[in-house]
Structure formats: C-alpha cells, structure tokens
Amino acid sequence: MTRPRNDNFLRALLKEPTDHTPLWLMRQAGRYLPEYCATRRQAGDFLALCKSPGLACEVTLQPVERYDLDAAILFSDILTVPDAMGLGLYFETGEGPRFARPLRDEAAIAALASPPLEKLDYVFQAVTTIRKALNNRIPLIGFSGSPFTLACYMIEGGGSRDFRHIKTMLYARPELLHRVLTVTAEAVIAYLNTQIEAGAQTVMMFDTWGGALSQAAYLEFSLAYMRQIVARLHKTRDGERIPAILFTKGGGLWLEAIADSGCDAIGLDWTVNLGDARRRVGDKVALQGNLDPNVLFAPPEVIAREARKVLDAFGTGNSGHVFNLGHGISQFTPPEHVHALVEAVHDYRNH
Ligand code: CP3
Numbered sequence: 001m002t003r004p005r006n007d008n009f010l011r012a013l014l015k016e017p018t019d020h021t022p023l024w025l026m027r028q029a030g031r032y033l034p035e036y037c038a039t040r041r042q043a044g045d046f047l048a049l050c051k052s053p054g055l056a057c058e059v060t061l062q063p064v065e066r067y068d069l070d071a072a073i074l075f076s077d078i079l080t081v082p083d084a085m086g087l088g089l090y091f092e093t094g095e096g097p098r099f100a101r102p103l104r105d106e107a108a109i110a111a112l113a114s115p116p117l118e119k120l121d122y123v124f125q126a127v128t129t130i131r132k133a134l135n136n137r138i139p140l141i142g143f144s145g146s147p148f149t150l151a152c153y154m155i156e157g158g159g160s161r162d163f164r165h166i167k168t169m170l171y172a173r174p175e176l177l178h179r180v181l182t183v184t185a186e187a188v189i190a191y192l193n194t195q196i197e198a199g200a201q202t203v204m205m206f207d208t209w210g211g212a213l214s215q216a217a218y219l220e221f222s223l224a225y226m227r228q229i230v231a232r233l234h235k236t237r238d239g240e241r242i243p244a245i246l247f248t249k250g251g252g253l254w255l256e257a258i259a260d261s262g263c264d265a266i267g268l269d270w271t272v273n274l275g276d277a278r279r280r281v282g283d284k285v286a287l288q289g290n291l292d293p294n295v296l297f298a299p300p301e302v303i304a305r306e307a308r309k310v311l312d313a314f315g316t317g318n319s320g321h322v323f324n325l326g327h328g329i330s331q332f333t334p335p336e337h338v339h340a341l342v343e344a345v346h347d348y349r350n351h
Helices: 008-013 034-043 046-051 053-066 080-087 106-111 117-134 147-156 164-172 174-198 215-231 252-259 274-281 293-297 300-314 335-349
Strands: 089-092 096-099 140-145 202-207 244-248 265-267 286-291 321-325
Touching: 008 202, 008 286, 008 321, 034 046, 034 053, 046 053, 046 089, 046 117, 053 117, 053 335, 080 089, 080 117, 080 147, 080 174, 096 147, 106 174, 117 140, 117 174, 140 147, 140 174, 147 164, 147 174, 147 202, 147 215, 164 174, 174 202, 174 215, 202 215, 215 244, 215 252, 244 252, 252 265, 252 274, 274 286, 274 300, 286 300, 293 300, 293 335, 300 321, 300 335
Parallel strands: 140 202, 202 244, 244 265, 265 286, 286 321
Antiparallel strands: 089 096
C-alpha cells in the first residue's frame, strides 16, 4: 500500500526527515466549527453522530477542508468501549459524559468482559469510510482511551474532580482495579488492532487522567497497561509501519518511563518545554505538542508568537516533531484564530 501523498506526519512520528513540521489539533472536529454544529443537529445528538459512519466521516473531514492540516483523526469518542461493555453511556447537556451503570461493586467488576467487536462495528465502518474519502491525501489517526482513563469514567460514572471512587479502590482494593484494567486493556488491544485493519495509519492512546496519580500509582495502574497494549498492537499493515502515540496529560515528570514503553511518540501537554523533553527522551521517540489551547483566545499576532516559541523550543532537525495543542481545542475558539495558527506553523517552514 502506498503512503499518503502528504506523509510528513508519519515521517515525523518515525523520526524520518520531513519537508515541514506537520500539524494537527486535538479535537480538531468539534463545536468551535459551525459546520460541525450543523451536522450534529442533523444527527440529533453527539452519540448518534458517532454511531453514523457517514456523518462521522463528514465531520472528520470538516477541519481538513477548512485548514491545511497534515493528519485527520477518526471522529468518535474514547467512551465507545465502556459503552459497548454495557455501562450505558449518555450525555447530559452541558454536563459531559455519564454512565447509567458505573462499576461500583465487586459483582459488577466480576461480570465485566471485553465487548463483542460487532458492537463497535460503526467505528470500524467509519474508519473505512474516512480512508476512502481521504483518498490518500493525508494519514488517518485511530484512537482509544488508556485503560486507566477509561476506568476513571467507568468507576466514577462520569467526569470527576477528585477521583474519589477509583482512588479508594486503587488503595483499598487494588486487585479489583487491576481486574478492571486487565479486561479494559484486552478490549483496547482488539479495538485498536481492528481500527488498524480497517485503515487507521497511526494509533493514539489518550491517558487524560494518568497525571492525577502518584508516580508509583501511574507506573503500576496506567503506564504498565499502556505498555502491554503497545507490545500487542499490529506494528505494520500492508508493509507500512503503524506508529503508536501515548498521551498522558500531566505526565511530564515521567517522560523517561513513557519513552521506554515501546511507543513511537509521546504527546505532551503545555506544561513541558519541548527542548527539555527532547533532551530527556533522546532519540527514542518523537514528540507531539504542545501549545496551550488557551493561546487560541489571544489575537493572531500572539498566536503566531506563541507557536514560534513551541517550534523554537523543539529546535532544529526538522524531524521527530508533530506540532499540536497540549490538549483539546476549546469549543469557544474562534475558527479564524485556528487559521492564524496553521499559517504561523506553515510560515515557520520557510525561515
Ligand atoms: O480529536 C478529534 O477531533 C476526534 C474526536 C474526539 C472526541 N473525543 C470527540 C468529542 C476525541 C479524540 C475524543 C477523546 C476523548 N473523549 C477524551 C480524551 C481526550 C481529552 O480530551 O482528554 C476524553 C476524556 C473523552 C470523553 C469525553 N467526550 C468528554 C469528557 C466529553 C465532554 C467534553 C466536552 O468537550 O463537552 C466528550 C464529548 C465529546 N467528544 C465532544 C466531541 C467533539 C463534544 C460533544 C458534543 O459535540 O456535544
């Protein structure tokens, strides 16, 4: 199989030379785009949008049509996996995700099983549909949540500020949490490998809440499972390498350990200096990040200046860096400010 015509993103992840620093934005398809809001209205709600391969394809392509981006990301959600496990995902307007049946007792945890993949068929169909529509223009990223981050939502029953339920289990009944994580890791391996078979050209694991843990707990309850998953992912598909990216928000203190996990690239939030990160991981992995998404609320000249700071911090070499935000783009971002950012990263190529 041939690589996409613009394969700078894949090259950067594999630390091969690139023409320019590739960029894409976490949550690039979302509510800051009026065309996304229109398609979501047409679908009825967010979950219906995720579950319609045709409409998921449409919103995946929206940011790629508007901006000169170097990668597309599957439109879906990390919570599709626990939903398929029967936890009953729903979204309360303005309140984020909720589970009707969170894992709160031993019986529920004993009954937890990796879901039949047919329940996630809509995701794999979306991947295939998007690959066709992209027509080898740019690569497509598939993704999942990390087992720990998925377990946070499964045990808390939704978002949380203090992670009281999962941390109580972690310290009081660690064997129960390990069972949840083991089952979830099996599900994630099958889920990501099937995305790769359907056409995903890179996979990224979102560990949004790993940074809420102590170092010892992070290594035991989050990174250990991501490491097992990375080891069991398809490494190639039709002769092309499939890079794996790990993103632990708040994981800046543990970069050396993450770089040793077998992943190809580390996603970084904005708290880390990219140059320091590069020195710490050496040439083991590529780096992806790490502009504070709130920079996009400032005027275009400030956006350009801050983007150049990120590029300068990484330094020269023009390989091994994928420009991105340090976390998802806010729904309140003015779409024209994203233009300013993309232009600033592109202009930097020529100086
Ligand atoms: O990057 C992309 O464009 C792909 C789409 C994508 C979504 N969610 C769409 C989405 C991706 C990669 C995710 C991952 C995801 N989902 C994470 C990990 C990344 C991160 O942000 O930390 C997490 C923790 C979730 C769980 C989740 N889904 C939350 C907490 C929320 C509510 C937050 C919010 O912004 O409202 C969602 C809903 C969600 N997922 C939306 C989108 C576009 C907004 C829903 C809507 O349109 O109403």
